[in-house]
Amino acid sequence: MRAVLVEKAEDGTTHARVTEIDEDMLPPGDVTVRVEYSTLNYKDGLVLGPGAGLVKTYPHVPGIDFTGTVEVSDDPRYSPGDKVILTGWRVGEIHWGGYAEKARVKADWLVPLPDGLTTRRAMEVGTAGLTSMLAVIALERQGMKKDQGDVLVTGATGGVGSVAVAILSNLGYEVTGVTGRPEQAQYLASLGAAKIVLRDKINKVIDRPLERETWAGCVDAVGGEMLARILGQMNYGASVAAIGLAGGQLVPASVVPFLLRAVNLLGIDSVHQPYANRVEAWKRVVTDLPFDKLEGMTVDATLDDLPRLGAEILQGKVRGRVVVDVNG
The missing domain is CATH 3.40.50.720 (NAD(P)-binding Rossmann-like Domain)
Structure with missing residues (x-):
């Protein structure tokens, strides 16, 4: 599967590239998700670039949030075919994240996609x-x-x-x-x-x-x-x-x-918010965020764009939201 992989050289420098990786490389977890969309955040820019102490081990797959469809689940709360959202929990930092065609994570980190949102629109919102x-x-x-x-x-x-x-x-x-x-x-x-x-x-x-x-x-x-x-x-x-x-x-x-x-x-911490708070906030997003304005502040990207966009967001050159089509 395709993924953005960040590797660290002997001299301490890091380099992000799009490459093919084996699904067996995914970390342990309760749920395997076929990722559809991710986003670009300032923290992602740091992980794609210097790391800033956020990443503990390399090689690493960034992407602090994603949406997609459950493929395999060992947890009764989720079944194959369920649409889910992940934000926070240091995914994309300590744990491999959403810049890959699949992700394997703990079930506790997921929330169901609320009614009124598509997987793409949820990533227009994102972290x-x-x-x-x-x-x-x-x-x-x-x-x-x-x-x-x-x-x-x-x-x-x-x-x-x-x-x-x-x-x-x-x-x-x-x-x-x-x-x-x-x-x-x-x-x-x-x-x-x-x-x-x-x-x-x-x-x-x-x-x-x-x-x-x-x-x-x-x-x-x-x-x-x-x-x-x-x-x-x-x-x-x-x-x-x-x-x-x-x-x-x-x-x-x-x-x-x-x-x-x-x-x-x-x-305001979005990384370790309890499940109930996340569900409430996502429901409020559906009712309180004008999606026509959201579309006007959003640009599209693919995995291949991320090494460049990661550098640009750190330079203050990225406006609004970036939605990453992981399969694009």
Whole structure:
């Protein structure tokens, strides 16, 4: 079967290539899935390239999410012919992932494909969209409401940010998108962003720990100095859902926004979410994500495109979502 295989040379460099591998090379697992679609995420770019400590053993098959049809199952929850989704659980990092025509995984890592989704459409959503949905659910549970003001989305042209803009806008929130690429303003407007803020205007720490209350909520894919600045701009009692660290993992922030404005910082993990939370989030995706906008932010790729696209996503050159037709 065809797969993207990443190998490591003696000098420590890695190289990704499309090649034929034997099905016997697949790791142990309860369920064998004939993969139909996967996606490209920032983490996939790291695994296709330098590894960034995510991969423990080589050779390795990347792909942190996939959809497909169960071929063989040793678990009573799944039968041959069932359509399934996998996201998270460090598949594509520690465990072989979805950039192959077949995958063998633990049954606990799968969820059934919900009504209203095809396998391709589920990968238009992918880990990025699931993370966005989890962030919106968390913000709403923390009390975010439509009449409280604008909601900020940082890294808005990326996969997670794009879907977050589309979901929030569809739910009736006034959305402001942050981007470092002003030429993408029309793209963000097409997803439902009412306003655009350029990254340079918000990407620096200032001496004042508090600024004017501006945001009723925030989905932050950037972290670093930008997150520190945003915390001081949140409305009283508002929350930031932290879903990424494209701008750095260290946050030079003051505790003042937490103490004087009761601001909440919510960590969003999509890797180890419990099964029930995943099922809820996928059901919300079906009802809350406008799929016409999703199609407009999605491009198609094949396994042969992935070594190139992996490098491009690390350079910030990939917009929106990429759906990988594993059999294309």
